[in-house]
Amino acid sequence: MDREGALRAAGEWDARYARGGALPALAGLPVAVKDIICTAGMPTTCGSRILAGWVPPYDATVVSRLKDAGAVIVGKTNLDEFAMGSSTENSGFGPTRNPWDPERVPGGSSGGSAAAVAAGMTPLALGTDTGGSIRQPAGFTSIVGMKPTYGRVSRYGLVAFASSLDQVGPMARTVADAALLLQVIAGRDPKDSTSVDVPVEDYPGTLPRGVRGLRIGIVREAFGQGLQGDVGEAVRAAAAHLGSLGAALTEVSLPSIPYALPTYYLLATSEASANLARYDGVQYGLRVPTDDLFTMYTRTRRQGFGSEVKRRIMLGTYALSAGYYEGFFLKAQRVRTLIRREFLQALDAVDLVLMPVSPTVPFRLGEKVDDPLQMYLADIYTIPVNLAGLPGISVPCGFSSGLPIGLQLIGKPFDEATVLRAAYAYEQDTDWHTRRPPVVGQSRSQAVAEVHKRDHATTPPRRAPKRGAQTRQRSSRKSKKARTRK
Amino acid sequence: MPMDPSVVEHVARLARLELSDEERQRFARQLGSILEYCATLNELDTEHVEPTSHVLTLTNVFRDDVAGTPLPRDAVLAAAPDHEDGFFKVPPIIETE
Structure with a gap:
């Protein structure tokens, strides 16, 4: 929390409002920022002990765009260390709980942003999504979360996890709010050579166009084994609802989807093992002092990184090492081509693809921490979308015993407008997004x-x-x- | 099948990670089962499939060759664990004797 800074900024916007005249899009609106995005003068920890107390000397482009649009940065939100996790239990500073049931996880890795929005602490937050880290926690907390197309939003100042997959995106209570926030952060940034110069549409303006005539493909392979019954029913009902609003429903097949998870865990960990090599106790963060440089590296990293981060660095280093590179890393890159190709083929025939966000409702704290593979399965429906580089949204579509369920809609590259528009049509005709978790209203x-x-x-x-x-x-x-x- | 202890040790060294005995055993077991799962990719024939390193069709991205303003040196060094005379300071790399 940056109490003083936020109150000061809010006071300035109040004064400008009182003077009259035009105000920017987010004037005076509180926004929470996932603590893996650099904020000048405000600590940025990535949920890691290795960066405890580090204060970045500059703002990420998304943060300076927020400030230019009048947003008040209220604070930084908790996450799985370096965004590696699906429950926010991997944070070096303690777990975040789900406002719908404090014994359950809020999802991850943007669990802090999701919980803050769901609990009414802030109307807007930024998250990041490498394998589902915006959409899965949004689904677990009954809010709206969107991963834009790879290249849509600048990553300058986003601490890198897996560079071919990472993307920053909006988290909000409604689709309209998410559209507004995306509008502010989207677009080419000369400081990020992977941000693409594709025109940014007027997202809030295109929302009311409805879904009449839109072709929506339901992914056949996403409703099989491992999907919780209630979740599957809620998502199918949401699809039917979109049909009743005028969308043309068909079935599409993405046969390689079951291979997305192993592909992701080889590629994301390989990229992470390279990206996290920079935490060596030299330029920033923790240093464990020793007499020789090699031991300084190894001991600093031993003490600074948590278990999941070490495990992924090990896996990625292995997959990139001599003798295993062809069989693991390169193989995964080839399978990625197949997965992307299938998505693009499906999206030739339909405008949107529809799937659940997660196979289950939020699980209990501690339930999966000892079994990494089980934890990874929480992301089976979100990971393929990152591999294909497409825009995807999670929008509330029901509850099972009081626990939230999310609907996922996926669009063509850079067609965020259609994704948002369909999500909006569904949201406006249902009342899931109006429900608040029991903690809201309590002191x-x-x-x-x-x-x-x-x-x-x-x-x-x-x-x-x-x-x-x-x-x-x-x-x-x-x-x-x-x-x-x- | 657990990962061979010598491989665990080798990979940890490549990754500049010091592991405890407990971690060495746990990672050998967990990485073994994760890699077994990853080997399911071999069910797919990818012989004639090009690898995807990222999804954009970008090649080289250039900017105008104009000097910008770098971050102030003091602000950057302020975050360093140790520095001297405007440089990062590390333990000796070259043995002297």
């Missing part, structure tokens, strides 16, 4: 007391009996850690 002390009570109750609500004892231990240990940090 902070009430909410904290409730979490405390849950953690110490002998028979906690909604807990499957067979895993009761184990989860109990874990969750109370974690929450103790979280409490001591406050």
Whole structure:
């Protein structure tokens, strides 16, 4: 939280408003920024101990665009360390909880931004999405989150995880708000040579055009094994709803989708192993002092990185190393071609592709931390979209026992307008986005007391009996850690 | 199948990571099973498929050859763990004797 800075900026916008005259698009609006995006003068940790206390000397382009548009940067939000994770449990500074159920994860890696928007702490937030890190937490918290086309938004000042996949995008309570935020951050930036000079449409202006005549393809392979029943039903119902609004529904096939997950874990970790080589204790961040340089590197990295980051650096280094490069890294790059080709072929015949965001509703804290592969499966429907480089959105489409479900719509390259327009049509004809989690309206002390009570109750609500004892231990240990940090 | 301990050690050295004994064992097990899963990619025939390194059709991106304003040296060094006379400072690299 930057309380003083935010109040000062808000005061300035109040004064300008009182003077009258035109105001920029986001004048005085609070925006929270995922803590992997550089903010001058404000610490940027990436959720990592290795960058604890680091203050960037410059603003990311998306941040300076926000400021130019009048936004008030209220603070930085928690994330899985270096955006590596699907639950925000991998943060070096403690986990974030889901406002819909504090015993559950908010998704990740942009879990802090998602929870802040869902809980009403801020109307707008920036997230980043490498394999689903905007859309999955948006779906888990019943908000709107969009990953723009690769190249749509500048990444200057975004700390790199996997450079061929990373993209910054908007998170908001409604599609209209997300469209407004995207409008501000989109467009070519000379400081990022991978940002593309494709005209930015008037996203808010195109929203009301409706879906009549739009062709929407439902992905056949996305409704099979591993998909929770309630989630599949809600997403199919949402598709039918779009049909009733005039969209033409068909089925499309993306047979290589089951291979997206292993492809992603080879490519993203390989790129990460190279990108994270810069944390060596020399230019910024942590240094563990030793007498020789090599040990300084290895010990600094041992102490500074968390488990998931080390695991991914190891996997990526392996996939790039002599003898394994052809069989793993290059193989994955070839499969990526197949996946992208299938998406583009499907999008020749339809305007949008439709899938669930996640195979399940939000899971419990601690449920998947010991099994990386299980955790990775949380992203099976979002990862293919990053590999193909396409724009995708998560929009609320229902609940299962009070836990949110998200609908994913995917568009053609740089056709964010159509994605937003269809999401808007669905949202305006449903009321999922108007529901608020139980914590909203409670005072902070009430909410904290409730979490405390849950953690110490002998028979906690909604807990499957067979895993009761184990989860109990874990969750109370974690929450103790979280409490001591406050 | 767990990753061979010598491979774990080799990769950790390449990655400039010091691992604890516990991490060495855990990563050997976890990386083994993740790589087994990744080997499912071999079910696909990709012999005539070009690799995709990124999805854009960009080649070289040039800007005008005009000097810009770099970040102030003080601001950059302020974030460094150690510096001297305007440079980053590290332990000795070349042995003296």
